Amino acid sequence: MILVAGATGNVGGELLRQLRADGVAVRALTRDAARAGLPAGVEVVEGDFAVPRSLAGAFAGVAAAFIVVSGHEAAVLAQAAGAGVRRVVLLSSMAVQTRPESLIGVMHRDAERAVAESGLEWTLLRPGQFASNTRSWRTQIAAGDVVRTPFARVGLPAIHPGDIAAVARAALVEDEHVGASYSLTGPESITPVEQVAAIGRAIGRELRHQEITAGQAEAQMLAHMPAGIVAASLEFLGSPTAQETQVLPTVETVTGKPARTFAQWADDNAGAFR
Numbered sequence: 001m002i003l004v005a006g007a008t009g010n011v012g013g014e015l016l017r018q019l020r021a022d023g024v025a026v027r028a029l030t031r032d033a034a035r036a037g038l039p040a041g042v043e044v045v046e047g048d049f050a051v052p053r054s055l056a057g058a059f060a061g062v063a064a065a066f067i068v069v070s071g072h073e074a075a076v077l078a079q080a081a082g083a084g085v086r087r088v089v090l091l092s093s094m095a096v097q098t099r100p101e102s103l104i105g106v107m108h109r110d111a112e113r114a115v116a117e118s119g120l121e122w123t124l125l126r127p128g129q130f131a132s133n134t135r136s137w138r139t140q141i142a143a144g145d146v147v148r149t150p151f152a153r154v155g156l157p158a159i160h161p162g163d164i165a166a167v168a169r170a171a172l173v174e175d176e177h178v179g180a181s182y183s184l185t186g187p188e189s190i191t192p193v194e195q196v197a198a199i200g201r202a203i204g205r206e207l208r209h210q211e212i213t214a215g216q217a218e219a220q221m222l223a224h225m226p227a228g229i230v231a232a233s234l235e236f237l238g239s240p241t242a243q244e245t246q247v248l249p250t251v252e253t254v255t256g257k258p259a260r261t262f263a264q265w266a267d268d269n270a271g272a273f274r
């Protein structure tokens with residue numbers, strides 16, 4: 001049995017689909033089963049990483065677990081080890097290497113340390129920017145044809161969450177990835193201007209990009225994100241390091257399939273913008 005945390009999220013949701021398609025026995029973890037909207041036939045268990053004692057049922061009979069960062073890794077992993085879990089795959093972040101002093105870097109580094117000290121077999125996944133972050137444009141696209149973002153022409157190799165999930169799937173079921181830390185990117189750099197155009201093509205509309213200042217974006221983001229995360233995100237989006245803009249071959253090396261483009265992600269998720 002494999003436990004998939006974040007099963008209602010971008011990566012965990014894709015991982016759940018891929019493991020089920022393989023015929024692997026999976027259990028989906030969510031904090032609220034009633035709101036999760038998981039597919040019929042999926043074994044769903046409620047649990048919250050912030051309340052480690054809520055996880056006893058989640059880990060029972062599980063051989064390998066996919067986990068997301070919560071800030072409670074040491075206690076979560078102690079529960080997992082106590083229940084007999086052998087292997088854990090952590091969804092971390094490239095920021096551990098590229099921005100170790102930022103809040104995002106520190107959170108993910110602490111989680112990685114707890115995993116490495118857990119005594120379990122482990123694999124760390126360190127993706128850069130997700131293609132799915134553009135889901136935050138849905139309200140703008142529903143309201144009109146203009147999408148406003150900062151850093152119009154800064155390109156980053158955004159990754160399809162399905163490709164992160166494919167690497168996670170390999171790490172959960174194959175032995176050769178134990179002890180590996182995988183930095184993950186998409187196959188090409190793409191700017192916000194190009195992302196808006198790609199979503200427009202996917203949904204059959206002529207969308208336009210309009211640049212706003214970093215200050216305007218900051219004010220909007222602070223409404224729903226902690227200040228430290230906003231600061232780190234804007235720094236990353238506006239002034240990526242050479243390492244953050246580099247296209248890496250890891251997805252194809254691990255899965256045997258090329259990483260999918262942003263245009264493919266937009267086609268796969270067109271329904272979210274209609």
Ligand SMILES: NC(=O)c1ccc[n+]([C@@H]2O[C@H](COP(=O)([O-])OP(=O)(O)OC[C@H]3O[C@@H](n4cnc5c(N)ncnc54)[C@H](OP(=O)(O)O)[C@@H]3O)[C@@H](O)[C@H]2O)c1
Nearest residue numbers: 006007008009010011030031048049050093127128129130
């Ligand atoms: N977005 C990026 O560009 C990016 C880049 C690098 C790394 N990452 C990493 O990827 C992670 C996930 O990103 P995402 O876009 O896939 O997120 P997402 O779609 O918002 O999903 C987050 C998932 O985490 C689960 N979750 C949150 N808190 C939990 C808790 N206390 N206990 C159990 N489950 C909990 C949620 O499950 P329920 O709500 O169903 O409980 C949800 O399924 C980020 O948090 C970050 O660590 C993201």
